[in-house]
Amino acid sequence: MTSATRRPETPASTVPTRLIATDLDGTLLHDDKTVSARTIAALAAAEQAGIEVFFVTGRPARWMDVVSDHVHGHGLAICGNGAAVVDLHGGPGAHRFVKVRELAPDIALDVIQLLRATAPGTVCAVERTFGLHLEPGYPLMHMEPPEIVSPAEKLLAKDALDADQPVLKVLAFHPEMDPDDFLTVARTAIGTRANVTRSSPSALLEISGPGVSKASTLELCCAERGIAPEEVAAFGDMPNDVEMLTWAGRSYAMGNAHPAAVAAASGRTAPNNEDGVAIVIERILAERL
Incomplete structure (x- = not known):
């Protein structure tokens, strides 16, 4: 599924979020490529509450060390704009390819x-x-x-x-x-x-490859877990996030986002340097109380 046509959003109060899918550069990471203490705490709290967190990025697996220390539970990431699903457990140099969708x-x-x-x-x-x-x-x-x-x-x-x-x-x-x-x-x-x-x-x-995107690989991973689009909250900032922001039931363009990402998302959050992802995760967790 790679359509850029937004589906009507289901009210958040009726469908709890089961999975958070977040881009890295320009989204989860600050411009200096660090993960803030607030964001680290939010990711950990989401996992503790039973919400899976997927890092979904254009980066290759070998550039994932910046977030390897912050994986919990399954430890999976979608890399290369959907071309690979990688198990980040084991740390630098020990990443394992779980799924590869190659370009011939x-x-x-x-x-x-x-x-x-x-x-x-x-x-x-x-x-x-x-x-x-x-x-x-x-x-x-x-x-x-x-x-x-x-x-x-x-x-x-x-x-x-x-x-x-x-x-x-x-x-x-x-x-x-x-x-x-x-x-x-x-x-x-x-x-x-x-x-x-x-x-x-x-x-x-x-x-x-044809049909390979962040959205289509995320959809495969969610289907394997029995997670519907309406149960996913996604974050992104650039054109390579458009399909994912369109597919997810709840999606947020960063305050620093490209206009295409803003148009695709159902909501907006603060810029990456102001912990926009963490702000929304904290709100999602508060809804569950």
Whole structure:
């Protein structure tokens, strides 16, 4: 389910929240990438009250150390915009992939070639389960050095190094285009071949397999637990959160959110630097008293 049409919201008083789904960057985390003491306490209180908490992020699993200490219960996170479900128990370096929804290498290459033709100057990176591989000219904007630097044709070849690792997503960067314009152009060019979104302030797109999004993977995880959309409260701030904010029965765009996230959400909370997620969790817990 990836529709951007909001369902009518069920009154919160009639359907208790059973699961909280929250984005990280620009949402749960402060701009300095820390989790505040208030937010840590709110997450722990939610779990203690029997409400599951899912971190739902565009980050890869290896960038989840910032919240690994704050998982409780199941300890699962949805990473790569829905491309993977990861068990964060065990701490750094011990993350276990529970579910992978990969982007087929031939489709990934097809998408990259379409973007090159439609938006000349586009350079790409390939995100596999355990590493990031870049094309020459792709900016070093991420948290780690690349493992391989080579044209996409080689990065995605059948005999490429790490070819045994699934492709989670393609990152596409344009040095000059407006970020929202780049997203529109890419979605038009790619169509249903893959899911295209963005979460960065720069013209950086995130491309996953067809139908793969935060919302569709969250929906799978909730179905496994017998949790309905009306029992989910979701938080986000960027276009890659739109489907999730639309799907959840209660959803909140941050005070710092992109207009697309604001339009998709059923509510609004304070900015990330003012603990907007914690404020709503505290209110949800108060409703249960």
